Amino acid sequence: MELLSLKRVNSFQPIREVVLSDLVKWISSQNGSPINLSEALISSIYTIVSRSAFGDKCKDQEEFISVIKESIKVAAGFDLGELFPSAKWLQHVTGLRPKLERFHRQTDQILENIINEHKEAKYTKDKDDQGEVEEDLVDVLLKYEDGSNKDFSLTRNNVKAIIQDMFGAGGDTSSSTIDWAMAEMIRDPRIMKKAQAEVREVFKTKGRVDENCMNELNYLKSVVKETLRLHPPVPLLLPRECGQACEINGYHIPIKSKVIVNAWAIARDPNYWTEPERFYPERFIGSTIDYKGSNFEYIPFGAGRRICPGSTFGLRNIDLTLAMLLYHFDWKLPIGTKSEELDMTEQFGISVRRKDDLLLLRFVYHPLNVK
Numbered sequence: 001m002e003l004l005s006l007k008r009v010n011s012f013q014p015i016r017e018v019v020l021s022d023l024v025k026w027i028s029s030q031n032g033s034p035i036n037l038s039e040a041l042i043s044s045i046y047t048i049v050s051r052s053a054f055g056d057k058c059k060d061q062e063e064f065i066s067v068i069k070e071s072i073k074v075a076a077g078f079d080l081g082e083l084f085p086s087a088k089w090l091q092h093v094t095g096l097r098p099k100l101e102r103f104h105r106q107t108d109q110i111l112e113n114i115i116n117e118h119k120e121a122k123y124t125k126d127k128d129d130q131g132e133v134e135e136d137l138v139d140v141l142l143k144y145e146d147g148s149n150k151d152f153s154l155t156r157n158n159v160k161a162i163i164q165d166m167f168g169a170g171g172d173t174s175s176s177t178i179d180w181a182m183a184e185m186i187r188d189p190r191i192m193k194k195a196q197a198e199v200r201e202v203f204k205t206k207g208r209v210d211e212n213c214m215n216e217l218n219y220l221k222s223v224v225k226e227t228l229r230l231h232p233p234v235p236l237l238l239p240r241e242c243g244q245a246c247e248i249n250g251y252h253i254p255i256k257s258k259v260i261v262n263a264w265a266i267a268r269d270p271n272y273w274t275e276p277e278r279f280y281p282e283r284f285i286g287s288t289i290d291y292k293g294s295n296f297e298y299i300p301f302g303a304g305r306r307i308c309p310g311s312t313f314g315l316r317n318i319d320l321t322l323a324m325l326l327y328h329f330d331w332k333l334p335i336g337t338k339s340e341e342l343d344m345t346e347q348f349g350i351s352v353r354r355k356d357d358l359l360l361l362r363f364v365y366h367p368l369n370v371k
């Protein structure tokens with residue numbers, strides 16, 4: 001289905017490069033004091049997702065991003081009401097449900113405006129016959145809303161839900177992976193140096209990072225694989241229902257049981273991994289283990305029919321951002337913070353991120369070649 005524009009990741013190339021060039025310019029403009037890299041990464045990744053979904057001239061995108069970010073923060077918190085789901089009154093006492101309902105109404109209204117703007121723009125384009133215009137995800141989804149396709153159709157609510165899923169599932173997961181990768185490399189300067197040397201060598205003649213040579217970055221890709229092994233942003237896969245009764249390790253699992261797979265624990269299991277707690281990207285060099293869900297000891301994107309549909313899009317965002325950060329800048333911890341003391345405590349939420357924001361000093365190596 002064409003909706004899987006998500007798979008046609010190349011069409012998002014210009015969007016990614018523009019947004020990440022803005023990130024590089026912003027980092028270059030920060031002089032002296034430590035940069036909150038975590039915050040900057042979240043904003044950039046949401047902007048990439050948003051421009052891919054809504055196009056680059058959507059006036060409501062800032063507001064949408066800010067409501068989504070806020071609702072993810074609230075939804076990720078602990079709620080006593082969830083422990084006692086039958087006590088409906090408790091959900092109102094804790095205040096979570098009314099808050100989420102308010103966010104839902106807000107995002108629903110913004111999405112309604114965005115969809116109407118897209119319909120209006122399409123009508124004007126058809127009327128004026130302006131020829132080929134770049135399509136974004138909303139344009140693609142709307143083709144299935146009008147019922148003209150006999151094989152497949154979407155309701156307005158379906159369209160809104162898909163867009164919300166893309167933000168909910170595609171924002172924090174990618175930005176926290178980049179954050180963890182930078183934190184791990186700061187803790188081990190040998191790895192940072194090696195990844196940086198590779199990126200600088202590959203883009204030496206071009207003088208700037210672009211997506212066309214990303215496949216040559218073997219070591220950087222191993223760094224990303226190792227980051228997703230130790231820090232999978234979705235440590236517990238989506239719940240499954242057991243289709244037939246079975247026995248695992250002597251435990252009887254009745255039919256219809258809810259089964260939750262712990263991808264985090266599997267990826268640290270000493271039966272499958274040597275020195276499982278060590279961050280060591282070299283373990284993936286020359287290895288055939290990939291993200292497709294067929295190596296069950298490594299399933300950061302899940303496996304089977306419910307495997308993550310956004311993995312290609314997410315990985316491109318992660319690889320390119322890291323390559324740009326490493327190409328343009330040298331990085332150090334703020335004075336007084338030792339790399340071995342960097343706190344790697346996890347914080348549970350919609351995705352698992354580092355508890356503390358990553359504050360770093362940057363030193364410009366190659367300024368952005370502004371055209």
Ligand code: HEM
Nearest residue numbers: 166169170173234237238300301302303306307308310314
């Ligand atoms: C580092 C980046 C990402 C990681 C590690 C990740 C991981 C995952 C995992 C583990 C699942 C559950 C799979 C299962 O239970 O078998 C999932 C589901 C999903 N992901 Fe991702 N994801 C990432 C990025 C993205 C992006 C960028 C998008 C979309 C733009 C996305 C969209 C989705 C959706 C829609 C689902 C639900 C699929 C379903 O219910 O069938 N993800 N993801």
